[in-house]
Amino acid sequence: MNKGTLIRCDALGVAYGAGFVLENVTMHIHRGEFVGIVGPSGSGKTSLLRAITGSLAAARGSVEVTRGTRIGYVPQVESVDWNFPITVGEVLAMTRTRRHWPRTSPSERAEMADVLDGLGLNGLEGRHIRELSGGQQQRVFVARAMFGKPDILILDEPTSGVDVRTRHEILHLLRDLHGKGSTILLTTHDLNGLASHLPRLVCLNREVIADGSPRETLIPEVLERTYGAPLHVLEHGGMPIVLDHDYRSSELLRDTERQMRSERETL
Amino acid sequence: MITIALDLLAPYDFAFFQRGMVAATLAGALCGVLGVFVVLRGMSYIGHGLSHAVFGGAAASAVMSINFFVGAGIWGVISGVLIGRIARQKIIGADAAIGIVTTASFAGGIALLNRYGQARKSIEAVLFGSVLGVSWADIAAIAAVSLAVGAIVLFAYRAFLFATFDPQVATVSGERVAAIEVILMVMLSVTILVTMRVIGTLLISALLVIPAATARMITNSFSRMLMLSPIIGAACCLVGMNLSYHLDTSAGATIILVAAAVFTATYLLAGRRARLRVASLHHL
Numbered sequence: 355m356n357k358g359t360l361i362r363c364d365a366l367g368v369a370y371g372a373g374f375v376l377e378n379v380t381m382h383i384h385r386g387e388f389v390g391i392v393g394p395s396g397s398g399k400t401s402l403l404r405a406i407t408g409s410l411a412a413a414r415g416s417v418e419v420t421r422g423t424r425i426g427y428v429p430q431v432e433s434v435d436w437n438f439p440i441t442v443g444e445v446l447a448m449t450r451t452r453r454h455w456p457r458t459s460p461s462e463r464a465e466m467a468d469v470l471d472g473l474g475l476n477g478l479e480g481r482h483i484r485e486l487s488g489g490q491q492q493r494v495f496v497a498r499a500m501f502g503k504p505d506i507l508i509l510d511e512p513t514s515g516v517d518v519r520t521r522h523e524i525l526h527l528l529r530d531l532h533g534k535g536s537t538i539l540l541t542t543h544d545l546n547g548l549a550s551h552l553p554r555l556v557c558l559n560r561e562v563i564a565d566g567s568p569r570e571t572l573i574p575e576v577l578e579r580t581y582g583a584p585l586h587v588l589e590h591g592g593m594p595i596v597l598d599h600d601y602r603s604s605e606l607l608r609d610t611e612r613q614m615r616s617e618r619e620t621l
Numbered sequence: 622m623i624t625i626a627l628d629l630l631a632p633y634d635f636a637f638f639q640r641g642m643v644a645a646t647l648a649g650a651l652c653g654v655l656g657v658f659v660v661l662r663g664m665s666y667i668g669h670g671l672s673h674a675v676f677g678g679a680a681a682s683a684v685m686s687i688n689f690f691v692g693a694g695i696w697g698v699i700s701g702v703l704i705g706r707i708a709r710q711k712i713i714g715a716d717a718a719i720g721i722v723t724t725a726s727f728a729g730g731i732a733l734l735n736r737y738g739q740a741r742k743s744i745e746a747v748l749f750g751s752v753l754g755v756s757w758a759d760i761a762a763i764a765a766v767s768l769a770v771g772a773i774v775l776f777a778y779r780a781f782l783f784a785t786f787d788p789q790v791a792t793v794s795g796e797r798v799a800a801i802e803v804i805l806m807v808m809l810s811v812t813i814l815v816t817m818r819v820i821g822t823l824l825i826s827a828l829l830v831i832p833a834a835t836a837r838m839i840t841n842s843f844s845r846m847l848m849l850s851p852i853i854g855a856a857c858c859l860v861g862m863n864l865s866y867h868l869d870t871s872a873g874a875t876i877i878l879v880a881a882a883v884f885t886a887t888y889l890l891a892g893r894r895a896r897l898r899v900a901s902l903h904h905l
Binding site: 407408409425427429433434435437438439440441444445447448449450456482502508 | 661775778779782783786787789790792793794837840841842843844845846847898
């Protein structure tokens with residue numbers, strides 16, 4: 355697999371007016387990687403994505419997207435107007451603006467069927483987006499991004515506002531896509547449900563606090579610097595689980611910790 | 622039976638009615654197409670305000686003896702682009718910006734006509750429309766704008782859809798969303814300009830909103846809404862024009878009343894789901 359760099363942020367600074375929301379951010383995304391950006395609200399995650407996608411200019415340093423790189427952007431489901439009169443087929447076709455006419459060509463329809471089939475959405479072309487389940491709705495926007503044949507898929511909070519089942523579906527879908535060679539960059543608040551399953555995490559709070567595997571980044575020291583509050587980390591099945599600092603007051607979590615400890619001892 | 626048919630066809634003996642009929646039907650279809658974008662982008666208030674702004678240009682061109690289409694056209698396009706820019710950049714609240722730009726333009730137009738023009742006649746003709754005053758030049762202007770708008774919307778259909786549905790992602794995908802917005806505002810300004818003599822400044826925003834909102838209740842697909850809305854707009858104008866002759870009422874007002882009746886009937890006959898669709902439209 356070609357390991358070329360697709361996105362290169364070097365000492366990047368981003369500002370709204372006089373106030374910097376990002377400072378000295380250095381992060382390189384290579385082809386074939388699956389990277390998650392984590393951090394608290396207001397840490398600059400969305401600003402970083404906006405700088406990468408070109409909708410926000412760098413005030414300092416630089417952000418470069420390799421020439422010819424096609425970005426497939428998947429917005430937060432919460433930002434989608436679900437009442438807009440649009441079918442699944444129309445959502446996908448809108449990205450192909452080089453073909454101007456409303457009607458899709460036979461080759462487009464075949465490609466569309468392939469993409470939808472690959473994401474488990476076959477036969478839904480004529481359905482309104484609101485008529486789909488939460489998981490299907492998120493998949494439609496991944497499908498739209500994929501239909502544009504992107505070099506990199508960028509997702510803004512893909513599990514925000516979705517239920518547990520949908521979160522699982524999205525995680526499996528993204529793993530599948532990564533397994534098939536897609537490069538993926540996402541932001542997430544979801545440390546346990548999503549971030550801890552990714553191969554590479556960038557912890558962000560105005561600057562890059564840590565960059566590495568979940569085992570390297572989801573550790574109390576890094577998390578405290580990232581979130582500004584003490585967080586505890588347990589390990590279960592080889593995966594880090596992040597707990598709120600006052601978890602000890604919770605009977606349920608105390609039981610969970612006891613159970614995990616006993617499982618570890620048994621192993 | 623034959624008498625009734627002859628009575629119904631009687632207005633078609635008059636050349637002014639024929640011209641008014643063609644102009645109104647074309648105007649209905651044109652407003653129907655652009656109304657889809659107006660309604661789905663939550664621009665109903667912009668459409669309303671723009672028609673008032675164009676009135677100022679019409680008054681200024683009448684007073685300065687400049688060609689109506691040139692004077693009001695330049696005024697309208699500048700107002701449209703200005704409103705679009707202020708609304709997008711959020712310099713001040715969009716509603717406040719539209720209110721200031723358009724009502725100032727409207728008030729300026731009335732003041733100019735009061736001071737220098739044949740105030741009452743001109744104001745009434747522009748505010749409420751005048752079928753009697755429709756010339757073949759007006760029809761040619763509406764037809765030319767209809768062809769241009771139809772061609773632009775069809776040719777750049779996907780870009781317009783993308784920028785309307787998801788401007789953020791459209792920008793990321795390389796679409797020139799700002800340029801698309803300017804084109805939309807220019808098309809809207811020019812449409813208001815060429816149709817205001819038939820429908821009137823005060824009623825044109827209703828023709829931009831009602832057919833599109835009715836079409837929204839009938840379909841869940843953007844392409845079908847874009848086909849249905851001009852058909853509804855043209856049909857309302859056709860029926861409204863005929864009714865206005867027989868009821869001896871203002872053509873613009875009758876057209877809007879017919880459109881409102883069609884909307885109400887669709888609302889009542891449509892299921893709960895269809896009613897929810899129209900309830901979800903922004904700023905309607």
